[in-house]
Amino acid sequence: MSDFELNRRGLIGAGLIGATMVGLAACDKATLAPGVSKADFAGAIKAMRGVVGDEWVFGDPEAVTPWKKNYIPDPEGRHVPVGAVAPKTVEEVQEIVRIANKYRQPIWPVSTGKNMGYGMATPATPGQIVLDLKRMNRILDVDPELGTALVEPGVTYQQLKDYLEENNIPLWIDVPTVGPIASPVGNTLERGVGYTPYGEHFTFQCGMEVVLPDGQVMRTGMGSIKGTTAWQAFKWGYGPYVDGLFTQSNFGIVTKMGMWLMPKPPVYKPFMIRHDDMADVPKIIEAMRPLRVSSLVANCNLMMSASYQLAMFKRRNEIVPDGRPLDDASVKKAAKANGLGMWNTYFALYGTEQTVAAIEPIIRAQLTASGGEVMTAAEMEGNPWFHHHATLMQGGLNLDEIGLLRWRGAGGGLAWFAPVAAAKGKEAEAQTKLARGILDKHGFDYTAAYAIGWRDLHHIIALLYDKSDREQEKKADACYRELVSTFGENGWASYRTGVNSMALVAEQYGQVNRDFNKLLKNAIDPNGVIAPGKSGIV
């Protein structure tokens, strides 16, 4: 599919095409933001129409429907936007920001709005207008020699990959889950992580253009130097490094982002390590850590539980009958039948024939000693799980993980809980035990993975439930909150969280940090119009 087709599909999916100007009567039912009157809201909508055209502003509940869809538990319906606006240019974004200030109307910027399991396009607090940047989808520059790109927020990973392939540029992208429809800008600003050696997306970001809450445009790094050629070559610029301020925050709207791309290596060899026991967690982490710290294994790799793996391609009632807990024996049986262990650790080697051949025996010895079975394409040919990770670890794209949404039925409920730990076996062992206990208590499954970073673990727990079942949604909400709180009491906090839990997680990072963020917020966005509630900052 071409980038244009894909984007068109994305726009259709979000209901942008074919929408027409509608009255504001219906917004009586919607909850406006604190301090925003109906007249303010109507004034803002009208003014935005003047900027981007009627067809790209959506101000009544029906037209806004496409931006309301999310998968996280929201039993009180707090995460409902009251409108959406889709500008095409930076100048339009500037105008929208000025309008937001004039009417004190909060706006919630999204890139493509596919933050699946974290809230999609929905805002943290009621009454916001989604600022949908999907139409700003130009690939502005790719430098094949430097291995860099400059993209707008609406560019998808698929679009970027297509561009590279169509132009025979031997650079790889690094994708997150649901890469085809997700945006490099959006994922990087959330500090998302992928699967190749360039998987820590924020590390490989280089230069931004930001519309500040006062409507001014700022370029970071080297981007503000007249005539610069180094905007995408050198990250830090001069003076305070501010790019981090625009990640997981509400201090500005990123309208361009530079990124580094990995040169395609001559040889790529994916591995899967099978461990057969849920209790193998500490052994695996202890075996992997030295490989990661030394960069012998250089990619951001995933240690996937069998249940997470099964949930991608199977339904829960294929493993155990409805109403029964997901016991280890049943999972093991199903895993075995599908060529999986209870833990399946995926990584790859990247290099030349000789370097890969030199490293392989070292990792084989280390992981075999940990009790793992070392599998490669030779043994796993045709296995869909191996194929899935083998694709991702070379920057390939697929939507396999959307299958998680069907694990418990068609209702599509998913909330990621992602606490961080140091990459130590004991930490992971204790986290797994704690998570299983809480999930079990609330009647949910431990469908989880560990992303093994350079020195850290992201414990990626998919809380899967049926959102069409109101009671189950309430239980999922309670379970999620207990996960966050109990992990916090044990010293583990999330690296990222959904719009349903942003303030809760922010509390765990302490009063001084919250005060500091608030101080910055007040200075940069005194009217509080950009994404109130994002990361708990209002």
Add this chain to the structure above:
Amino acid sequence: MSDFELNRRGLIGAGLIGATMVGLAACDKATLAPGVSKADFAGAIKAMRGVVGDEWVFGDPEAVTPWKKNYIPDPEGRHVPVGAVAPKTVEEVQEIVRIANKYRQPIWPVSTGKNMGYGMATPATPGQIVLDLKRMNRILDVDPELGTALVEPGVTYQQLKDYLEENNIPLWIDVPTVGPIASPVGNTLERGVGYTPYGEHFTFQCGMEVVLPDGQVMRTGMGSIKGTTAWQAFKWGYGPYVDGLFTQSNFGIVTKMGMWLMPKPPVYKPFMIRHDDMADVPKIIEAMRPLRVSSLVANCNLMMSASYQLAMFKRRNEIVPDGRPLDDASVKKAAKANGLGMWNTYFALYGTEQTVAAIEPIIRAQLTASGGEVMTAAEMEGNPWFHHHATLMQGGLNLDEIGLLRWRGAGGGLAWFAPVAAAKGKEAEAQTKLARGILDKHGFDYTAAYAIGWRDLHHIIALLYDKSDREQEKKADACYRELVSTFGENGWASYRTGVNSMALVAEQYGQVNRDFNKLLKNAIDPNGVIAPGKSGIV
């Protein structure tokens, strides 16, 4: 030398030991900061004495002498501190900050104050009290499994290396120039660069403790989570990533810093590539870039001009008679006699016997094709320049580059000019030409190197002059300003600069960025007491 001896020597060197309480009469002659009365200054000094003890506060011009020493041109004497205070604890730093606010007395924090060629401990504007953190010199934690450390600002690279060696911990440090006396905290906060694969120091920083201008203590990243074990394991934390705000800036005082340390590889093999012509610049960059972008060459490597190399160990009048320009023929002759080319590019391979053996032929072919001679320890045994870089590229320590200060006599004048470019041959060629023209016009030598980063170049130009010659100092000042301005007009700005040129460089980064920094400054430090003038932010 043990860390204690070294530190003691450092303290003695800075005049801290043996100083006594002195009267304030002499400060009549010193320039106080704008808006600070003699009574304010006296009040601040007295209050600081109450906090840290008389022996660690220096309030008269004579006692302050050790903090006045720098090597940059300062013909108008603007960079002269009026006092110094050396706390031992975070609580003392907090108290000092509160005192500074009370009396509106600006303080200029330094770690060990060895920012050689950028101003040492001297402040950007007159009237500041140096906040010397040298006594806060504890190594608080080293985790051999994770490869992490947590250090205070006064810890030197030498001290950290000694600690690792004494405890048989197989981790390397990455040092900047003058590593033995410099501080990891100070260098990282300046976003300095070293020589190993961990050479981008800010990339390998993980977690900070900061005393904010209001006296509160904030921990960044995971550091504010109660009971966390991940403070040094995971960089980003949650919400806006703020660590960058405390680099090259004046928004807070970093009192603890986490850092990642590289595991000692089984095999380390240093290389030197000799090119014989000054005009080889673009060829070398074009040959090195793909090796760097692909990480085949993984370390921060240096492409050293013969003149820079000679200036480390020779005096100028050993190459050409005094008063004569430093012509290429004379430099080439001296270089050749010392086993050097006109450009000497140093990098290393790190890995196992097999991986190094696999990569070596690739780089040899690439660099030989560029016209370079590939040299290793086999050919360069005993060569002091090769030895110098071979030491640094494995995290070893030496003070060889202090020799630069003697190039033009005992007067010790050095100002680094460090413009950035994308790693492209044409950019470097044009920069070299431009720099040589300006230096030549003012009667100075092109003693320069290129630090070849992942995708960027730091053109590191040592402006060497005799500071004991007032006229030469003035010329050096004019030359430096012309370098900054003319490079800026061509789209090239510095990644870092000395206290003599901070505002000048800040201008090149544009009004919007300056306004944004000022907005942050006003919010975070409303009384402007932390390091006014740092990076041009007042």
